[in-house]
Amino acid sequence: MxxxxxxxxxxxxxxxxxxxxxxxxxxxxxLTLQDIRRAQKLTQQQMARSLKIGQDSISRLEKRSDMMLSTMRSYVEAMGGSLELVARFPKRAPVIIRSMEDVSSAPKKVVKRKKPELVRA
Missing domain, CATH: 1.20.5 (Single alpha-helices involved in coiled-coils or other helix-helix interfaces)
Structure with missing residues (x-):
C-alpha cells in the first residue's frame, strides 16, 4: 500500500x-468565523472589545449559520480584513458587488412634481 x-x-x-x-x-x-479569528491569533474577548459587544455575543455570532452582511463585514473588519461579496453566474465572469447601500435603509422619499398648467389663448 x-x-x-x-x-x-x-x-x-x-x-x-x-x-x-x-x-x-x-x-x-x-473556514468558519471562529477558524479565521483563531488564524488571526485573536481571542473572543479581543473581538468583543473591538466590536464593543460582550464575549458571549461573539460566541453566539460564530455559531450562527445566517447573519446580516453588515454584521459579517463588521466582524471581518474587526480582524483587520475586508469583506467582498461575489456573485457567480454561468457563462460570465464573477461580479464583485461593491455596495449594498439603500438595501436595508428606509424607502426613498418620493418627490411629487406639480403638473404643468395649461396656458389658454
Whole structure:
C-alpha cells in the first residue's frame, strides 16, 4: 500500500507547490468565523472589545449559520480584513458587488412634481 508522503515525495518541487497551494485554497473555502479569528491569533474577548459587544455575543455570532452582511463585514473588519461579496453566474465572469447601500435603509422619499398648467389663448 502506498503512503501519501511517498506519493508527494516523488512529485517535482513545482508540482508539490501546486498541490500545496490548491490544498490551502480548499481549506480556506471551509473556514468558519471562529477558524479565521483563531488564524488571526485573536481571542473572543479581543473581538468583543473591538466590536464593543460582550464575549458571549461573539460566541453566539460564530455559531450562527445566517447573519446580516453588515454584521459579517463588521466582524471581518474587526480582524483587520475586508469583506467582498461575489456573485457567480454561468457563462460570465464573477461580479464583485461593491455596495449594498439603500438595501436595508428606509424607502426613498418620493418627490411629487406639480403638473404643468395649461396656458389658454
Amino acid at each position: 502506498r503512503k501519501l508522503d511517498d506519493v508527494i515525495g516523488k512529485l517535482s518541487p513545482a508540482r508539490r507547490q501546486k498541490v500545496e497551494a490548491r490544498a490551502q485554497e480548499l481549506i480556506a473555502e471551509e
